Amino acid sequence: MSMERREFLRSGLLVAGGAAAGALIPAHGDVAEPATSNAPAAAATLALTPDGDLVVTHAPRGASARPTSEEVRRGVPGRKWVMVIDLANCDGCGVCSMTCAKSHFVPSDRQWLRVFRMQDDPASTPYWMPRPCFHCDDPPCARVCPVGATFKRDDGIVLIDNERCIGCRFCMAACPYSVRTFNWGRPNDPPAATARGYSPEWGYPRRVGTAEKCDFCPDMARDGKLPHCAGVCPMGAIWFGDENEDAVTNSRGETVQLSKLLRDRAAFRELEELGTKPRVYYLPPDNRHYPAPGEPGAQNGNQSHGVEQR
Amino acid sequence: MSAMTLAVRAEGADTAQFEADAVRRDLLATLHPIGAIGRVWIGSLVAIVGLAAAAWIYQLVNGLRVTDMRNYVSWGTYMTDFVFFIGISHAGTLISAILRVTNAGWRRPITRMAEAITVFALLVGGSMVVIDMGRPDRVLNLVLHGRVQSPILWDLISVATYITGSLLYLYVAMIPDMPILAEAARAAGRSPRLVRLYEVLSLGFRETPEHRRRLARALGAMAVIIIPVAVSVHSVVSWVFGMTLRPGWHSTIFAPYFVIGAIYSGTAAIITAMALFRRAYHLEQYLLPEHFRRLAMLLLALTMLYGYFTLSEFLTTWYGRTATDVRLLDLLGGGAGFGLVFWGWTVVGFFAPLALLVFPSRRSLASILTASVLINVGMWLERYLIIIPTLETPFLPASAAGIKPHYFPSIIEITITAGAFAAFMLLFTLFSRVFPILSIWETAEAAEEASPAPAYPERRHRMAPATIGVLLLFGALPSVATAHRASGQVTPAGAAAPVARPGNTQIALKRASEDGQDMLVATVTADGRPLAGVTVGFSVARTFGNMTLGTDQTLSDGSAAVAFPKGVPGDSIGRLRVLATVQAPAELVGTNATVTMSGGLPTRVTNESQPRALWSARPPLAMIATILGLLLCVWSTYAFVVGQLIAMSHVKQEG
Numbered sequence: 001m002s003m004e005r006r007e008f009l010r011s012g013l014l015v016a017g018g019a020a021a022g023a024l025i026p027a028h029g030d031v032a033e034p035a036t037s038n039a040p041a042a043a044a045t046l047a048l049t050p051d052g053d054l055v056v057t058h059a060p061r062g063a064s065a066r067p068t069s070e071e072v073r074r075g076v077p078g079r080k081w082v083m084v085i086d087l088a089n090c091d092g093c094g095v096c097s098m099t100c101a102k103s104h105f106v107p108s109d110r111q112w113l114r115v116f117r118m119q120d121d122p123a124s125t126p127y128w129m130p131r132p133c134f135h136c137d138d139p140p141c142a143r144v145c146p147v148g149a150t151f152k153r154d155d156g157i158v159l160i161d162n163e164r165c166i167g168c169r170f171c172m173a174a175c176p177y178s179v180r181t182f183n184w185g186r187p188n189d190p191p192a193a194t195a196r197g198y199s200p201e202w203g204y205p206r207r208v209g210t211a212e213k214c215d216f217c218p219d220m221a222r223d224g225k226l227p228h229c230a231g232v233c234p235m236g237a238i239w240f241g242d243e244n245e246d247a248v249t250n251s252r253g254e255t256v257q258l259s260k261l262l263r264d265r266a267a268f269r270e271l272e273e274l275g276t277k278p279r280v281y282y283l284p285p286d287n288r289h290y291p292a293p294g295e296p297g298a299q300n301g302n303q304s305h306g307v308e309q310r
Numbered sequence: 311m312s313a314m315t316l317a318v319r320a321e322g323a324d325t326a327q328f329e330a331d332a333v334r335r336d337l338l339a340t341l342h343p344i345g346a347i348g349r350v351w352i353g354s355l356v357a358i359v360g361l362a363a364a365a366w367i368y369q370l371v372n373g374l375r376v377t378d379m380r381n382y383v384s385w386g387t388y389m390t391d392f393v394f395f396i397g398i399s400h401a402g403t404l405i406s407a408i409l410r411v412t413n414a415g416w417r418r419p420i421t422r423m424a425e426a427i428t429v430f431a432l433l434v435g436g437s438m439v440v441i442d443m444g445r446p447d448r449v450l451n452l453v454l455h456g457r458v459q460s461p462i463l464w465d466l467i468s469v470a471t472y473i474t475g476s477l478l479y480l481y482v483a484m485i486p487d488m489p490i491l492a493e494a495a496r497a498a499g500r501s502p503r504l505v506r507l508y509e510v511l512s513l514g515f516r517e518t519p520e521h522r523r524r525l526a527r528a529l530g531a532m533a534v535i536i537i538p539v540a541v542s543v544h545s546v547v548s549w550v551f552g553m554t555l556r557p558g559w560h561s562t563i564f565a566p567y568f569v570i571g572a573i574y575s576g577t578a579a580i581i582t583a584m585a586l587f588r589r590a591y592h593l594e595q596y597l598l599p600e601h602f603r604r605l606a607m608l609l610l611a612l613t614m615l616y617g618y619f620t621l622s623e624f625l626t627t628w629y630g631r632t633a634t635d636v637r638l639l640d641l642l643g644g645g646a647g648f649g650l651v652f653w654g655w656t657v658v659g660f661f662a663p664l665a666l667l668v669f670p671s672r673r674s675l676a677s678i679l680t681a682s683v684l685i686n687v688g689m690w691l692e693r694y695l696i697i698i699p700t701l702e703t704p705f706l707p708a709s710a711a712g713i714k715p716h717y718f719p720s721i722i723e724i725t726i727t728a729g730a731f732a733a734f735m736l737l738f739t740l741f742s743r744v745f746p747i748l749s750i751w752e753t754a755e756a757a758e759e760a761s762p763a764p765a766y767p768e769r770r771h772r773m774a775p776a777t778i779g780v781l782l783l784f785g786a787l788p789s790v791a792t793a794h795r796a797s798g799q800v801t802p803a804g805a806a807a808p809v810a811r812p813g814n815t816q817i818a819l820k821r822a823s824e825d826g827q828d829m830l831v832a833t834v835t836a837d838g839r840p841l842a843g844v845t846v847g848f849s850v851a852r853t854f855g856n857m858t859l860g861t862d863q864t865l866s867d868g869s870a871a872v873a874f875p876k877g878v879p880g881d882s883i884g885r886l887r888v889l890a891t892v893q894a895p896a897e898l899v900g901t902n903a904t905v906t907m908s909g910g911l912p913t914r915v916t917n918e919s920q921p922r923a924l925w926s927a928r929p930p931l932a933m934i935a936t937i938l939g940l941l942l943c944v945w946s947t948y949a950f951v952v953g954q955l956i957a958m959s960h961v962k963q964e965g
Contacts, residue, residue, distance in 0.1 A: 116710040142925035146462035147455040167444015172384040174554045178704040185375030208373045209444025226854050242853050244913045246879050249854035303712035310380045310715045
């Protein structure tokens with residue numbers, strides 16, 4: 001390598017199109033991939049490290065960009081999104097559920113994230129259990145969908161395409177966690193929801209006669225942001241991250257090693273015996289620092305929805 | 311003069327011929343113009359169907375919100391109707407096919423009605439699924455994007471196969487009646503178009519040995535193949551429930567339980583239909599008490615079989631007492647939940663029919679009919695009890711979320727259900743206005759059987775080879791999505807070191823070996839001179855934040871170090887973005903350096919690790935092979951039957 005070239009690389013950054021980067025380093029799997037034609041060309045940054053490693057990184061996509069249907073079906077390459085919910089730290093305030101509903105314009109007759117007041121046996125104290133979609137690795141819902149409207153992506157997320165859904169509701173019957181909800185009537189989305197335009201990655205604007213559920217906020221993850229629920233939890237009880245990175249982050253900006261967290265805190269998954277392999281882990285509700293459900297000063301888990309939900 | 315006693319009485323061919331003519335005259339009489347009562351009957355049915363159509367339009371405009379189904383109880387009356395009508399459709403198979411295969415002589419006046427029930431029940435049942443859909447406008451997606459991993463596709467395939475088969479079966483068995491009908495219609499001065507219809511449908515059938523032979527072949531093949539097809543249909547319907555993990559549904563006996571229940575309700579339905587037609591068309595001479603009694607014995611056997619299956623299903627879950635099963639059983643049997651319906655169903659659907667049928671001396675026409683009507687009511691309730699209570703008993707109790715799921719059919723659902731029953735009866739009535747509701751030729755055949763020589767020896771049928779046409783069906787199988795390779799990976803950008811701070815404090819970060827140990831070393835300098843006593847935090851960048859590796863204080867040479875992290879996943883080739891950030895003293899906080907370096911674990915990028923899992927876009931190969939194999943067997947038999955019909959229509963005129 002000539003001195004000029006080395007200086008050029010070191011002095012700054014070579015900004016090249018994805019295709020150019022691919023031509024430069026064809027050997028390295030994902031970085032060598034040319035950007036797909038209909039995706040906005042991600043700016044690639046080429047740099048030389050002090051160790052002499054030549055690296056290419058892609059700039060994060062802007063929030064405005066709409067993933068192509070191909071990207072929506074495949075997910076974010078190389079990722080395995082995962083969530084850990086610390087039941088010992090959940091005080092049942094319901095902010096996660098409310099923020100989720102607000103961000104996704106979820107109507108009041110349903111919840112994408114529902115907080116259950118659980119009690120495992122008569123002797124143990126009750127605890128709050130926020131229940132998003134578990135994005136199972138063996139999803140019963142995706143198994144039974146007759147048209148592939150609900151699908152499992154390579155990055156672990158299970159999504160619904162409401163432009164294909166025929167409204168048979170088999171997925172709702174199949175989900176053992178009762179996660180899925182349905183647009184029974186004509187949707188009444190606010191202008192903000194319709195303005196953005198539809199993508200399965202955010203699930204609105206809604207369509208009558210189609211199913212919907214928690215989507216793990218893949219549009220947020222594409223921008224490197226935590227899902228709404230994880231980002232707002234006042235207790236930092238919801239961790240989210242990439243299993244491939246072996247790390248999860250919470251609303252307090254703490255980032256910890258996923259495998260260590262699961263190991264040290266004896267994590268479990270809901271109804272493990274069903275074999276659905278959820279991508280959401282729970283940390284047991286031990287050594288809590290807040291009133292248990294029903295005790296004086298306890299929160300209500302955002303369960304004030306009355307008769308509208310059933 | 312009845313067909314039964316006639317068979318015994320007839321001694322010579324002449325007598326038989328005379329009696330056969332009488333049968334013909336009597337049965338054709340059912341096609342006479344509609345009377346006043348008939349007009350009221352048809353008018354009311356049309357009105358109810360019209361009302362239901364209006365209700366459906368209202369539902370299409372407003373969505374399924376007009377039903378009482380909600381997120382917990384997401385299936386309701388429409389699914390109940392669907393399962394019920396598919397069950398009724400088994401009447402045709404059992405009575406007609408099984409009795410034909412076993413050559414039971416008493417079947418003859420019953421077969422036509424049974425086969426017609428099958429066709430109409432399937433039409434109505436199939437429509438219920440479309441009515442239940444949130445997006446009936448997208449029904450074609452089942453073909454365009456169909457996934458054979460879904461039991462709904464199994465349903466679609468097997469119901470389509472069944473409806474084709476039962477239409478074919480109904481038609482084949484009607485062919486010998488067609489020339490008789492054409493002749494009678496012509497003689498009665500009916501419209502030439504009706505005469506023409508009968509003639510076309512007759513395929514030129516005449517009483518020749520060649521025609522008879524081909525007919526017997528076609529009918530024999532259809533009677534055999536339609537039995538497994540019917541069994542498959544109700545098995546598949548049960549699997550829509552059985553393949554989920556829900557308590558009350560996830561049962562291995564569901565398929566046979568549903569099939570038995572289907573034959574049970576189908577037999578009850580045919581007895582009810584027989585009684586109605588007997589009264590309406592004055593068929594007392596043909597539909598004898600003997601027919602009802604034989605069917606009643608069959609019904610009794612099915613009652614016990616059904617009771618046995620029900621006991622087996624409930625006893626097993628009751629005795630096992632898993633938490634979710636107990637919740638379901640408490641809801642079913644308890645006074646607060648479905649107790650009244652549940653115990654009512656055991657009486658109506660089992661104990662009362664058993665009591666009515668079990669004593670031979672008490673087996674009157676009235677009690678047989680009562681039992682049949684009760685069974686049909688009971689079977690509808692059973693389908694309802696299978697669907698709704700289970701949906702009210704989710705694994706995560708709704709009560710834990712402060713929610714009480716409940717369901718009762720809305721006025722729209724009730725109207726549409728009434729319309730479904732009315733449509734079923736209307737189709738049946740209209741059919742009976744155009745085609746004789748009893749098979750003329752088979753009933754007459756009973757008379758001729760008394761003559762010594764069997765007219766047409768039965769032969770074993772050879773199955774025809776599969777036709778290419780069968781393959782057309784496979785076009786409906788889902789298109790296989792092609793896997794695509796990864797596009798550009800999105801990771802946070804930036805790899806630059808060192809970074810300057812005001813005051814010209816700099817921090818340099820590198821990986822180095824110190825005392826044989828793999829270390830991360832940060833060197834803090836101010837205007838080129840090393841700074842001691844600075845707290846440096848080391849971390850590695852993750853998507854949503856920086857994961858702390860450790861902290862260290864700089865020594866006199868300005869260096870701080872922590873062990874290089876082992877086993878931390880990097881990108882696809884193992885690169886890590888490592889950060890060093892000054893944490894103390896306060897005036898230097900925020901000074902940082904970021905370096906991308908190798909040393910992490912390469913992240914294995916898996917592209918669709920399970921390309922043929924049940925949830926994947928593409929189905930398991932064994933599943934495709936099984937479905938194709940079964941379809942090939944059935945449709946090649948259909949092709950053989952059609953081949954016989956074509957051959958029949960090409961038989962040369964004799965003499």
